[in-house]
Amino acid sequence: MKVTQSIQKFIRDEEGVTAIEYGLIAALIAVVIILAVTAVGTALETTFNTVANAL
DSSP: OHHHHHHHHHHHOOHHHHHHHHHHHHHHHHHHHHHHHHHHHHHHHHHHHHHHHHO
16 A cells, blocks of 8 residues: 555656756757857858958
């Protein structure tokens, strides 16, 4: 009987689910930041190359 109660309590516990959701959100934000920094870096490199070639 105690094992069944423990399993039911584990199934009803939502703290783990919340932690996973926050982890996924943080990972998604990190991916967006990486993509944005990469795009800005590429544009900045192009600008510097244009300036260097003009000099």
